[in-house]
Amino acid sequence: MTMTATFTGLSAAAPVSSRLESFARAHVFERPTLILDIDRVEAQYHALSAGLGRAAIHYAVKANPAPEILERLAAIGGHFDAASRREIELCLAAGAHAEDISFGNTVKKPADIAFAHAVGVEIFAADAAEELEKIAEHAPGAQVYIRLLVDASGADWPLTRKFGTSHDVALELMAQARALGLRPVGLSFHVGSQTRDPMMWAPVLDQIAQVWHAGRAAGFELDLLNIGGGFPAFYGDDIPHPTAYAARVAELVAERFGDVPRIMAEPGRGLVAEAGLIAAEVLLVSRKSHDDLHRWVMLDIGKFSGLAETMDEAIRYQFVTDRDHEAMGPCILAGPSCDSADVLYEKRPVSLPLGLKAGDRILIRACGAYTSSYASVGFNGFPPLDVVVI
Amino acid sequence: MTMTATFTGLSAAAPVSSRLESFARAHVFERPTLILDIDRVEAQYHALSAGLGRAAIHYAVKANPAPEILERLAAIGGHFDAASRREIELCLAAGAHAEDISFGNTVKKPADIAFAHAVGVEIFAADAAEELEKIAEHAPGAQVYIRLLVDASGADWPLTRKFGTSHDVALELMAQARALGLRPVGLSFHVGSQTRDPMMWAPVLDQIAQVWHAGRAAGFELDLLNIGGGFPAFYGDDIPHPTAYAARVAELVAERFGDVPRIMAEPGRGLVAEAGLIAAEVLLVSRKSHDDLHRWVMLDIGKFSGLAETMDEAIRYQFVTDRDHEAMGPCILAGPSCDSADVLYEKRPVSLPLGLKAGDRILIRACGAYTSSYASVGFNGFPPLDVVVI
Numbered sequence: 001m002t003m004t005a006t007f008t009g010l011s012a013a014a015p016v017s018s019r020l021e022s023f024a025r026a027h028v029f030e031r032p033t034l035i036l037d038i039d040r041v042e043a044q045y046h047a048l049s050a051g052l053g054r055a056a057i058h059y060a061v062k063a064n065p066a067p068e069i070l071e072r073l074a075a076i077g078g079h080f081d082a083a084s085r086r087e088i089e090l091c092l093a094a095g096a097h098a099e100d101i102s103f104g105n106t107v108k109k110p111a112d113i114a115f116a117h118a119v120g121v122e123i124f125a126a127d128a129a130e131e132l133e134k135i136a137e138h139a140p141g142a143q144v145y146i147r148l149l150v151d152a153s154g155a156d157w158p159l160t161r162k163f164g165t166s167h168d169v170a171l172e173l174m175a176q177a178r179a180l181g182l183r184p185v186g187l188s189f190h191v192g193s194q195t196r197d198p199m200m201w202a203p204v205l206d207q208i209a210q211v212w213h214a215g216r217a218a219g220f221e222l223d224l225l226n227i228g229g230g231f232p233a234f235y236g237d238d239i240p241h242p243t244a245y246a247a248r249v250a251e252l253v254a255e256r257f258g259d260v261p262r263i264m265a266e267p268g269r270g271l272v273a274e275a276g277l278i279a280a281e282v283l284l285v286s287r288k289s290h291d292d293l294h295r296w297v298m299l300d301i302g303k304f305s306g307l308a309e310t311m312d313e314a315i316r317y318q319f320v321t322d323r324d325h326e327a328m329g330p331c332i333l334a335g336p337s338c339d340s341a342d343v344l345y346e347k348r349p350v351s352l353p354l355g356l357k358a359g360d361r362i363l364i365r366a367c368g369a370y371t372s373s374y375a376s377v378g379f380n381g382f383p384p385l386d387v388v389v390i
Numbered sequence: 391m392t393m394t395a396t397f398t399g400l401s402a403a404a405p406v407s408s409r410l411e412s413f414a415r416a417h418v419f420e421r422p423t424l425i426l427d428i429d430r431v432e433a434q435y436h437a438l439s440a441g442l443g444r445a446a447i448h449y450a451v452k453a454n455p456a457p458e459i460l461e462r463l464a465a466i467g468g469h470f471d472a473a474s475r476r477e478i479e480l481c482l483a484a485g486a487h488a489e490d491i492s493f494g495n496t497v498k499k500p501a502d503i504a505f506a507h508a509v510g511v512e513i514f515a516a517d518a519a520e521e522l523e524k525i526a527e528h529a530p531g532a533q534v535y536i537r538l539l540v541d542a543s544g545a546d547w548p549l550t551r552k553f554g555t556s557h558d559v560a561l562e563l564m565a566q567a568r569a570l571g572l573r574p575v576g577l578s579f580h581v582g583s584q585t586r587d588p589m590m591w592a593p594v595l596d597q598i599a600q601v602w603h604a605g606r607a608a609g610f611e612l613d614l615l616n617i618g619g620g621f622p623a624f625y626g627d628d629i630p631h632p633t634a635y636a637a638r639v640a641e642l643v644a645e646r647f648g649d650v651p652r653i654m655a656e657p658g659r660g661l662v663a664e665a666g667l668i669a670a671e672v673l674l675v676s677r678k679s680h681d682d683l684h685r686w687v688m689l690d691i692g693k694f695s696g697l698a699e700t701m702d703e704a705i706r707y708q709f710v711t712d713r714d715h716e717a718m719g720p721c722i723l724a725g726p727s728c729d730s731a732d733v734l735y736e737k738r739p740v741s742l743p744l745g746l747k748a749g750d751r752i753l754i755r756a757c758g759a760y761t762s763s764y765a766s767v768g769f770n771g772f773p774p775l776d777v778v779v780i
Contacts, residue, residue, distance in 0.1 A: 030501075062728055062770045083728040086771030105728045105770070107674045107688040110749070111420075128676030130748050149678060159730035162686070166679035193730070284497045286518030288539060289556035296552070298497040304764065308694075311701070311731065338452055338473040338495045340549035340583070341701065358520050359500070374694065376764050377774045380452045380495070381476030384767045 020277035032301035040275035051246025055263035063268030063369040070094030085112040113138040136180035155192025186224030195230040198248035223261040231270025269369040276368025302335010308374040323353035337380040410667035422691035430665035441636025445653035453658030453759040460484030475502040503528040526570035545582025576614030585620040588638035613651040621660025666758025692725010696775040698764040713743035727770040
């Protein structure tokens with residue numbers, strides 16, 4: 001990861017998050033609350049956009065569908081990537097134009113395809129023959145891009161094989177799309193969530209370029225390259241400044257694809273994660289026995305009420321307390337539900353003040369993505385995450 | 391697991407679930423729907439009760455807080471185990487008496503303790519000094535039982551170390567409770583979720599009995615034994631008939647504890663799982679490449695919209711389609727969200743009809759527990775699970 005070193009120290013996260021932390025310290029929250037700074041979202045949008053050049057940023061709505069985020073992005077010319085009918089509705093309600101919304105879920109309900117088509121959504125993702133048949137039936141003549149499976153091992157959270165198809169099948173799907181009256185216009189892929197080093201894109205782009213050029217050679221007029229997400233957020237490990245990161249990715253794309261008429265990028269986490277802070281509370285600190293190495297710290301927020309991305313300890317959040325100047329020690333961190341699986345970090349314990357106790361405030365940084373909408377409707381009777389926009 | 395064989399064939403699940411399946415086949419559902427048979431819950435309550443004898447059944451509300459379930463159980467004399475203020479409110483609204491509700495979460499918000507005390511809840515769980523302090527302050531004079539950590543490896547889903555304390559600390563907590571003006575009345579534990587063989591309770595009960603007798607010898611007037619949950623549901627592997635299972639557990643308890651004045655059991659899954667069926671739909675069937683061994687089958691329900699217990703492939707649901715008489719083959723099963731982690735079964739593929747295709751109905755058995763309330767508020771724009779009571 002040689003590139004990372006070059007960018008060390010450029011991360012913009014720490015200072016900017018202090019506005020959120022000041023707000024959190026100045027208020028009392030009765031239950032766990034996500035505080036969102038929409039100006040921070042806009043700043044990040046411009047930072048990414050400056051690096052990506054003329055690529056269109058399609059915000060991955062699933063990361064955080066808060067109306068205030070969608071409205072701001074629509075107002076400054078952002079485009080959107082929607083996963084369902086409901087997300088399309090949210091984008092339209094926020095002022096987005098239908099032609100700026102792509103329907104990027106490769107697994108769509110037929111009724112949702114028909115809805116999208118009816119309101120004017122023009123671009124659909126697919127990675128299977130049956131999906132193309134559904135699109136041809138419910139959105140005749142639509143543009144489709146084919147999602148490819150890639151070997152990507154450089155992400156903090158590599159993806160499963162759920163989405164995408166292999167290279168040989170991709171060319172067959174383009175032919176099938178054309179036969180069905182659809183317009184096979186391009187390709188998409190995903191480099192993997194939280195890919196911190198932009199150089200990790202290179203081998204993935206190599207794989208995509210092969211199919212791209214094979215498709216063009218076979219007579220498909222490909223003009224749309226969707227480079228997906230993977231743009232990182234700052235969770236404590238160094239990442240490049242967003243503009244530098246995006247510029248490096250754009251450069252890697254240009255080297256392999258030349259002057260592609262349309263490029264789409266789909267940041268979610270990389271656009272909104274750092275714009276959110278969760279204000280939570282310590283409910284209990286205990287040791288299970290006298291010789292326990294670690295304390296157990298129980299919070300009023302857990303895996304089922306917002307912190308779902310702690311699954312397999314994948315995303316490691318940063319915690320801030322009012323005692324961080326005191327002596328620290330390792331803790332196992334857990335949520336408030338009566339569910340034994342509601343443990344956030346145990347394999348790699350978290351360092352927290354030794355004086356931490358029930359009632360203490362605890363702030364969790366970079367929680368703007370994949371928190372509020374992941375929360376359960378009320379598991380254990382705990383309500384979903386509150387959201388406050390500042 | 392010698393006992394299991396004795397009970398083979400006694401499982402009541404298969405025939406009884408057909409009322410649910412008939413209802414599902416006779417109706418069209420626009421989105422994934424959980425169908426609940428409340429009579430089935432009542433029948434299971436009586437079946438467990440017949441085996442448990444005079445033990446009070448405190449239904450673990452978190453398994454499924456549907457008002458219709460709570461109302462029926464309250465009407466037939468059921469008691470309740472609540473995890474939060476909201477669950478206490480739900481029980482009271484369903485007609486439960488406050489003195490029949492135990493507050494079993496060992497990690498409680500101070501305001502929730504005060505609420506419970508104010509409405510008349512008398513029994514609280516604890517496993518740590520700080521929790522006893524909170525209870526003493528907000529529910530002065532209350533009865534507390536101490537939850538113990540146990541070594542339990544016989545469950546299909548063994549618990550983490552999150553809940554409970556060690557044996558030496560337990561006696562200290564009893565003394566502390568008394569010093570704080572609380573009434574240390576007993577012990578609780580959890581044998582592990584989905585413990586299919588009742589004989590697996592024996593070594594766990596041995597551990598609890600040691601502390602129980604040590605506590606009594608130390609002068610604590612223990613009169614309440616809370617044996618927790620762990621009562622299994624039928625997910626395809628043989629389980630004993632609920633009455634036989636419960637009777638065997640009651641026998642193992644009597645052998646070790648004699649004539650305990652108050653015994654509580656907290657079935658959740660074991661009481662309601664088999665009373666629920668999810669009606670879902672196939673969205674897509676595909677192969678990633680020509681030489682793929684397994685098809686990918688995508689459903690309109692997944693890990694974030696109700697099937698959270700497929701986490702680590704822990705609970706293996708049974709699937710029923712209209713093509714089950716046709717030739718079968720292995721599938722990787724996944725949910726509808728644009729989330730790469732939304733894969734239900736991959737390590738151990740599921741056998742489904744080779745002719746399965748988009749639009750086909752798929753029914754999922756024994757979904758009455760840990761589904762509807764686990765669903766996210768709207769991840770990817772997919773709404774929470776619909777619930778229909780028949």
